[in-house]
Amino acid sequence: ARTVRRGDEGAVTVGGLDVRELAEEFGTPAYVLDETDFRARCRAWREAFGPGADVFYAGKAFLSRAVVRWLHEEGLNLDVCSGGELATALAAGMPAERIALHGNNKSTEEITRAVEAGVGRIVLDSYQEIARVAHIAKGLGRRQPVQIRVTVGVEAHTHEFIATAHEDQKFGLALAGGSSHPETGGGPAAEAVRRVLMLDSLELTGIHSHIGSQIFDMAGFEVSARRVVGLLSQIRDEHGVELPEIDLGGGLGIAYTPEDDPSEPHEIAKRLGDIVARECEAAGLAVPRLSVEPGRAIVGPTAFTLYEVGTIKELEGLRTYVSVDGGMSDNIRTALYDAEYSVALVSRASDAPPMLSRVVGKHCESGDIVVRDAFLPADLAPGDLLAVPATGAYCRSMASNYNHALRPPVVAVADGQARTIVRRETEEDLLRLDVG
Numbered sequence: 191a192r193t194v195r196r197g198d199e200g201a202v203t204v205g206g207l208d209v210r211e212l213a214e215e216f217g218t219p220a221y222v223l224d225e226t227d228f229r230a231r232c233r234a235w236r237e238a239f240g241p242g243a244d245v246f247y248a249g250k251a252f253l254s255r256a257v258v259r260w261l262h263e264e265g266l267n268l269d270v271c272s273g274g275e276l277a278t279a280l281a282a283g284m285p286a287e288r289i290a291l292h293g294n295n296k297s298t299e300e301i302t303r304a305v306e307a308g309v310g311r312i313v314l315d316s317y318q319e320i321a322r323v324a325h326i327a328k329g330l331g332r333r334q335p336v337q338i339r340v341t342v343g344v345e346a347h348t349h350e351f352i353a354t355a356h357e358d359q360k361f362g363l364a365l366a367g368g369s370s371h372p373e374t375g376g377g378p379a380a381e382a383v384r385r386v387l388m389l390d391s392l393e394l395t396g397i398h399s400h401i402g403s404q405i406f407d408m409a410g411f412e413v414s415a416r417r418v419v420g421l422l423s424q425i426r427d428e429h430g431v432e433l434p435e436i437d438l439g440g441g442l443g444i445a446y447t448p449e450d451d452p453s454e455p456h457e458i459a460k461r462l463g464d465i466v467a468r469e470c471e472a473a474g475l476a477v478p479r480l481s482v483e484p485g486r487a488i489v490g491p492t493a494f495t496l497y498e499v500g501t502i503k504e505l506e507g508l509r510t511y512v513s514v515d516g517g518m519s520d521n522i523r524t525a526l527y528d529a530e531y532s533v534a535l536v537s538r539a540s541d542a543p544p545m546l547s548r549v550v551g552k553h554c555e556s557g558d559i560v561v562r563d564a565f566l567p568a569d570l571a572p573g574d575l576l577a578v579p580a581t582g583a584y585c586r587s588m589a590s591n592y593n594h595a596l597r598p599p600v601v602a603v604a605d606g607q608a609r610t611i612v613r614r615e616t617e618e619d620l621l622r623l624d625v626g
């Protein structure tokens with residue numbers, strides 16, 4: 191969060207509020223989200239891409255009604271990938287035409303709800319889905335705008351579980367691999383285009399590519415853009431139609447540690463815009479409307495998790511284990527992806543020497559690590575507050591009730607005011623689902 195400062199007795203303030211007061215009022219653990227920063231990032235992306243492009247915020251990173259309202263007000267569109275995300279978006283008043291529906295296995299109910307609501311885009315991910323969406327749209331008397339998600343064959347340098355454009359994974363239809371359709375030539379993506387163009391209830395508006403997540407090297411996006419434009423030109427040659435849109439997905443990395451060096455939205459917009467324009471010019475195509483789908487790059491840096499230290503165990507000659515009141519239930523990313531985070535003592539200043547620490551949670555498993563290696567002051571004590579920055583993306587949205595943990599609230603701060611936008615779960619919430 192941008193508005194973090196050190197104030198009284200060295201305690202950190204965020205959006206003008208002392209973290210000790212936030213902990214007092216909202217309890218710990220809590221996600222503290224800086225609304226001012228969130229809105230500023232939305233504006234930076236909008237302005238960088240300009241009126242000729244669309245920015246779809248990827249709701250999977252973190253979605254709530256307040257977030258949807260902020261996006262709406264800041265002129266962003268929204269990418270949803272489930273009925274639950276769609277319901278949240280519609281409940282908070284996002285106009286349906288500004289919503290895109292994603293997913294590799296959307297249910298009939300999800301597709302029906304999306305078509306009925308009039309979503310601006312459904313991104314098709316398989317042959318079965320082409321037929322399914324066409325059938326549903328026809329039944330509802332609609333012509334549904336769709337894009338086809340292709341896998342461009344780029345090896346993005348990120349964790350295997352979040353890389354999506356190499357061929358051996360579940361998403362999209364491959365550009366390459368003519369062998370799957372030797373009779374028609376081209377790969378599954380070209381075959382999907384043929385099928386969609388034959389269906390009256392589908393309006394093919396463009397091609398979609400998402401190459402992965404937490405990526406710093408823009409080269410992968412450039413290869414992806416080139417290959418997507420290549421497909422547009424193939425479609426023009428084969429079918430005589432020029433598709434008006436391309437979407438290059440999300441995946442721009444953020445700084446979790448000081449070594450990470452992310453690109454700014456205007457650099458990203460310029461590089462993507464330039465390469466698309468250049469490739470289109472070379473192919474003799476009109477430049478299509480570009481869209482992107484950043485999730486992490488918008489919400490990730492805007493929040494931190496506030497924890498209270500409970501127990502401290504010094505293992506002679508090894509390290510000190512600092513246990514906090516949350517853990518893998520509010521941040522699974524360290525355990526799942528080996529993700530790196532930093533951590534700081536935020537409730538007071540300390541001149542004590544640094545001690546090598548591992549910040550762990552309270553769950554019944556030794557992989558329950560929040561920050562693998564960190565230096566914290568040697569005078570750390572139970573009751574101190576720690577903050578783990580950059581937890582706005584994929585932490586609350588991937589939170590679980592493991593060990594019947596109660597998922598933490600999301601507290602939004604702006605202009606010296608704090609308010610709950612997602613409340614803390616209660617034991618009654620847990621028991622309400624348990625009807626046995």
Ligand code: LLP
Nearest residue numbers: 248400403404440441442483484485486584
């Ligand atoms: N568009 C599509 C089609 C996606 O699948 C995703 C992310 C995005 C956009 C947004 O990507 P972003 O800009 O946030 O990187 N749980 C993992 C990340 C999974 C990303 C899945 N798809 C993590 O915590 O790192």
